[in-house]
Amino acid sequence: MSLEIPTNPVYHTSVEQKLHSKNAAKVYRYGSPKIRDQLRDKCRMRVREARQANFSKRRLTNITEEFDIDKLLREELASLESDLRLQEEIYKELRDEMNEWFVQELEAEEISLIKAADEDENNNHVICPICEQCNLLFVTANEQEGSNIFKCTCGVSFNNDAKPLALRQVLHSQIDVHEQNCTANLTFFLEPQSAYGAKTDACVNSLCAMCDKCDYFYSF
Numbered sequence: 001m002s003l004e005i006p007t008n009p010v011y012h013t014s015v016e017q018k019l020h021s022k023n024a025a026k027v028y029r030y031g032s033p034k035i036r037d038q039l040r041d042k043c044r045m046r047v048r049e050a051r052q053a054n055f056s057k058r059r060l061t062n063i064t065e066e067f068d069i070d071k072l073l074r075e076e077l078a079s080l081e082s083d084l085r086l087q088e089e090i091y092k093e094l095r096d097e098m099n100e101w102f103v104q105e106l107e108a109e110e111i112s113l114i115k116a117a118d119e120d121e122n123n124n125h126v127i128c129p130i131c132e133q134c135n136l137l138f139v140t141a142n143e144q145e146g147s148n149i150f151k152c153t154c155g156v157s158f159n160n161d162a163k164p165l166a167l168r169q170v171l172h173s174q175i176d177v178h179e180q181n182c183t184a185n186l187t188f189f190l191e192p193q194s195a196y197g198a199k200t201d202a203c204v205n206s207l208c209a210m211c212d213k214c215d216y217f218y219s220f
Contacts, residue, residue: 126168128152129188129207138164147204158190158205160220167220174209174218184213191219 126136131154139149147159150167160167178186190205207220 126150126164126171128154128156129171129209130154130156130190136164150207156190158207160207162220170220174220178209178211178214178216182211182214182216184211186211186216 126138128134128136131152134153136150136152136156139151147161148163149157149159150164151157162170175186186209188207188209191208193204193206208218209220210217
């Protein structure tokens, strides 16, 4: 396919074409257009520019020269490859931004965890190790009872000499010790015992933990 226009057109890259390439690169940030459509638009723009540049010369000469569409397409393909390289630069820029954002997210998460740990150290909440749903209710022991009582709305009730913060630390410590040697989860349960120190031999419960896989056992 060929067109005939007066004089020999010059295909230097104009400022408008450079801006067009930059704008095309920006478009890649938000969605890549089809290469065929982009190539077609750029070729049409160059044809219009060549015709406009020679418009004033049409009345002064009858010399015509073939307009090589194939050459124009190859030149624009080369220009498009340049845009793709620019797209790679944009990718690297976005990658660096994402890496920086990810580091900031990790730092923010670490600060949040430290803050949560500090807040956790300052409260007396202990999650029930059996139902893992509710906080244990702490009942301070008197001289006759001899040990504190921990209760849960799930029906769990057991005795322990420790206070809530100390009990929570022991729970976490034993879970960590077990996880160092075994991948299975601990099973918490209550073991009935007799309180011989009280005025009446009341039946009390002790909290225990065991593992069916490694035979780990601990009585709190």
